[in-house]
Amino acid sequence: MNNTNEEQGGFLQRVQESPRTVSALIIILIVAAAIYAFSGNEEPQVGEMGTPATTEAGSVTNEAAEKTPRTVGEEMVAEEREEAATEAPEVPQAERTERGFVEVAQAGDGYTHLARRATTRWLSENQVDFAVTEEHRIYIEDYIQNRMGTEGLAVNDSHTVTFDLLQEAVSAAGELDESQLKNLSQYTSALQ
Numbered sequence: 001m002n003n004t005n006e007e008q009g010g011f012l013q014r015v016q017e018s019p020r021t022v023s024a025l026i027i028i029l030i031v032a033a034a035i036y037a038f039s040g041n042e043e044p045q046v047g048e049m050g051t052p053a054t055t056e057a058g059s060v061t062n063e064a065a066e067k068t069p070r071t072v073g074e075e076m077v078a079e080e081r082e083e084a085a086t087e088a089p090e091v092p093q094a095e096r097t098e099r100g101f102v103e104v105a106q107a108g109d110g111y112t113h114l115a116r117r118a119t120t121r122w123l124s125e126n127q128v129d130f131a132v133t134e135e136h137r138i139y140i141e142d143y144i145q146n147r148m149g150t151e152g153l154a155v156n157d158s159h160t161v162t163f164d165l166l167q168e169a170v171s172a173a174g175e176l177d178e179s180q181l182k183n184l185s186q187y188t189s190a191l192q
Contacts, residue, residue: 112145
């Protein structure tokens with residue numbers, strides 16, 4: 001037993017003599033606690049949610065246990081989803097006119113986004129005489145974007161992508177050779 005006291009005294013003495021060791025242990029504990037707290041553990045601890053109703057003997061009643069929510073996190077996530085769904089702005093639909101598609105800019109959109117949406121609509125309505133690959137789509141979008149303008153877009157700005165411009169872009173994309181398509185393949189990740 002005397003050895004045990006000496007060992008404990010030796011450990012405590014080393015800790016007292018080395019504040020760096022204490023600091024390191026405290027930092028390790030803080031990091032471990034932070035990792036645990038942010039690890040996505042959605043299940044509440046026993047004392048976190050409050051105690052369910054107990055009987056006089058101290059056991060949990062089944063009715064009370066069934067009525068208490070399983071996790072507080074699930075309710076909060078569900079409420080946040082409902083709020084996000086109600087706050088999400090309506091995406092204006094493109095209007096089809098006799099000249100083309102009138103595309104409306106959303107937050108973060110540029111001319112390439114407008115061209116991409118118009119191209120998708122046009123290709124879904126029209127047949128082309130070649131298989132349109134992602135490389136072709138990149139070329140078509142870039143072709144249209146280069147002819148639409150360079151000034152910035154504001155939210156709800158509307159621009160018409162004409163059917164003539166879409167047909168011209170698709171025809172030009174059909175004339176691309178293999179080396180040009182291979183070069184465009186480096187940009188296809190934008191379509192993912």
